[in-house]
Structure formats: structure tokens, C-alpha cells
Amino acid sequence: MSTATAGGVPVEVHNAGGALRVLVTKNLPGDRWLKVLTAAGCRVEVCSDPDTILSNEKIKKLIGDKCDGVIGQLTEDWSTELFGALKAAGGRAYSNYAVGYNNVVVPEATKVGIPVGNTPGVLTETTAELALALTFAAARRVVEGDTFMRGGQYKGWLPTLFVGNLLQNKVVGIVGAGRIGTAYARMMVEGHKCDLVYYDPYPNKFLEEYVSDYGKLLASKGERAVTVKRCETVEEVLRSADVVSLHCNLDDNTRHLMNAERLGMMKPDAVLVNAARGPCIDEAALVAHLKANPNFRAGLDVFEDEPAMKPGLEECENAVIVPHIASATLWTRAGMATLAACNVAATLSGHPVWNKPDVLPFVDGPFDAIPKAAPSIVNAKELSLAMA
Numbered sequence: 001m002s003t004a005t006a007g008g009v010p011v012e013v014h015n016a017g018g019a020l021r022v023l024v025t026k027n028l029p030g031d032r033w034l035k036v037l038t039a040a041g042c043r044v045e046v047c048s049d050p051d052t053i054l055s056n057e058k059i060k061k062l063i064g065d066k067c068d069g070v071i072g073q074l075t076e077d078w079s080t081e082l083f084g085a086l087k088a089a090g091g092r093a094y095s096n097y098a099v100g101y102n103n104v105v106v107p108e109a110t111k112v113g114i115p116v117g118n119t120p121g122v123l124t125e126t127t128a129e130l131a132l133a134l135t136f137a138a139a140r141r142v143v144e145g146d147t148f149m150r151g152g153q154y155k156g157w158l159p160t161l162f163v164g165n166l167l168q169n170k171v172v173g174i175v176g177a178g179r180i181g182t183a184y185a186r187m188m189v190e191g192h193k194c195d196l197v198y199y200d201p202y203p204n205k206f207l208e209e210y211v212s213d214y215g216k217l218l219a220s221k222g223e224r225a226v227t228v229k230r231c232e233t234v235e236e237v238l239r240s241a242d243v244v245s246l247h248c249n250l251d252d253n254t255r256h257l258m259n260a261e262r263l264g265m266m267k268p269d270a271v272l273v274n275a276a277r278g279p280c281i282d283e284a285a286l287v288a289h290l291k292a293n294p295n296f297r298a299g300l301d302v303f304e305d306e307p308a309m310k311p312g313l314e315e316c317e318n319a320v321i322v323p324h325i326a327s328a329t330l331w332t333r334a335g336m337a338t339l340a341a342c343n344v345a346a347t348l349s350g351h352p353v354w355n356k357p358d359v360l361p362f363v364d365g366p367f368d369a370i371p372k373a374a375p376s377i378v379n380a381k382e383l384s385l386a387m388a
């Protein structure tokens, strides 16, 4: 590895003699991703600029006159300007280092013929586990208790100290029963025997059958059978659930899905969890709701104007707030890096598209057995790319 600058911006250079130039806008965990790119003949330049969020100006400088592919971040604005710059530099591949790609205007990439990769398949359990951690931290007031202890305020056990909510046998509501919503639902149902209500435009037959079969198993052991119901509306979920966890993707239909009116439909002592995307909640309305309802609790991994919080949120002791760390386990973050690298390397090598749910052969198998395919390209159909 050596250091250099690209358009005046500092970079770390790997495999300097590689014929294809790939820009990686942030350093990534693990080393398999770098091996993937160098094995594909790429010179890899990793931006080492101290800015946490890179401006379009800096990214354009980094792209420069010749850039074959980019691995970018969800904090960057990948639309006409950046795809135009990438295309002009001879770019043929882009991968987001994320499963969500609301920061990417995919039709703009399609317009200039650039495939857009994302990294599904390795975030599911990790993100669901963080949503679960937020659920119980909020319901059992873990952070308030921690602050109290560190502040030297604990004078002895009391019957009324930090009384929270028991979630065993309660109703869990899911908005968006896709991969992560399903994993979270199963954790709440199997681990805590919750009844499940969910809203998703598409029925999730697998989840419904799974919970129903699990209910039968419990009944056969003499325990209460859990139940499952797909609701016709979000409102029905909100009214009936003790915990609501958001796992939908962010689009025009889900922006401010949780607004003042819908927050008002929830039980006054319910828990609302968001490990999807910040703008799914009207955060100013949530702050007002948390202030007006001290027994209502929220667990938030994501924020409407990240990295900022709406005024007043930091004062709400009934909210548990963490800095967008839902996918932050080493296995997941290294796996995301490998998938993003495979998206770029395979596209530049002219390999077909995988687009199948099982991506473990890319991240866990022997290096030599990594499939010769791009794991996940979201505009594969629009670009008529060959499938593996």
C-alpha cells in the first residue's frame, strides 16, 4: 500500500499497477474485498480524506479523468452529477456499500448504462438483532438506568425504580415484513412468544405459516399458541401492537409514514423502533409525542436529518438513540465490503448477475470458489444484463 492524492484528495493506493482504477470512498473492514478487486486487476484507491461525509465536489475530484468503478456510501448523493462524472471518466460499475439505496437515483445510472450494486443478504440478522436490542433497551429503560448508575444516583433497591414494560406474550407489530422485518418478527415470536400483526403491501406467506406452525408446536407442549395476522392497514397494526418496529424501505409512500396522527393511534405505553431509514418517521412529531407521553418509548438507529437530530430529541429520556449502527457487526460489515467489491469486479470483468437470495458463497466460502458473478445489481433488468 502507498499513499497519493487524487485531484488533491488523499488516497491509499493498493495494487498500483492494476489496469482498472476503482475508487472506494471510505475505508472498508476486512481484507477479502481488497483481494477480490486486486485479483480482478484493479488498482484500488481508498479515500483517506478526514471528512466523514464527502461532498460531491470532492467525489468528482476523486473520480478524475479515469475511473472504471466506484464503491460509494449511503451518505453520498449518487444522482445525475456523480453518475455523469463517473460516465465521463469511463466508469462502468457502481456499488453502494449498503442494502438500501435511497441515496442513489437508479434511473440516472441506468440512463448512462452504469449497473448499480447493493449488498443484501448479510445484514438481515445483524440489523434485526439491533432492532431487538433497541426494543428491550427502550422497554426496560436500560440507558436511563445506566446513566443513573454512572451519575452516582443509585442509593439502593426500590419497588418503583425504573419500572418498564414486560414484552412476553404481548403483540409485536411489523411495518415491512421483508428480510429484516421477518427476522425481527421471528426473534420476538420465538424468543418472547409475542403475537404478530404486520402490514406489508405484499403478504408474507412464509412468515404466516411459520408463526402458525410455531403456535401449533407451543400448543402441543401445553403452552399458549402465538398468532399471526396480516393487517389491511398500517393503522390496524398501530392500534393493536405493544411494540411496532419499522422495516420498510424508504420511498414516497413510507416517507413520514409515522406522523403525528399515526403516533396518536399507538398505545400510550407502546414502543416504536426504527432501524429502517430516518425519514420514515416525522421526527419533530415524534419528539412532541415523546414529550407528551412519558410512558411511550422509542428506539432509534436512524434519523431524519442524519447526522443531526431534530431539536429536543436528545432531551427525551424515553428514547434510546444510537448512531446508525444496525449493521455494525464485523461479519456483516466485512461481508458487505466483499459483496460491493464483487459487484464492481464482476461487472468490470463482464460476468453475469447473481441476484439470488443466498450470497454466502461470496462471503464465507473459499476465496477460489467465489462465484464469477455480480451478487446484486438493482438495475440488471433495465440494463438487460445476463443472469448467472
Ligand SMILES: NC(=O)c1ccc[n+]([C@@H]2O[C@H](COP(=O)([O-])OP(=O)(O)OC[C@H]3O[C@@H](n4cnc5c(N)ncnc54)[C@H](O)[C@@H]3O)[C@@H](O)[C@H]2O)c1
Pocket: 099, 100, 101, 120, 123, 127, 175, 176, 177, 178, 179, 180, 181, 199, 200, 201, 202, 247, 248, 249, 250, 253, 254, 275, 276, 277, 301, 302, 324, 325, 326, 327
Ligand atoms: N439501520 C441500518 O443500518 C439498516 C441496515 C439494513 C437495512 N436497513 C433498511 O431496512 C430496509 C429493509 O431492509 P430489507 O433487507 O428487509 O428489505 P426488503 O426489501 O426485504 O423488505 C422491505 C419490505 O418493506 C415492504 N414495503 C414496501 N413499501 C411498504 C409500505 N408502504 N408499507 C409497509 N411495507 C412496505 C416491502 O414489500 C418489503 O417486504 C432497507 O430498505 C434499508 O433502508 C437499515
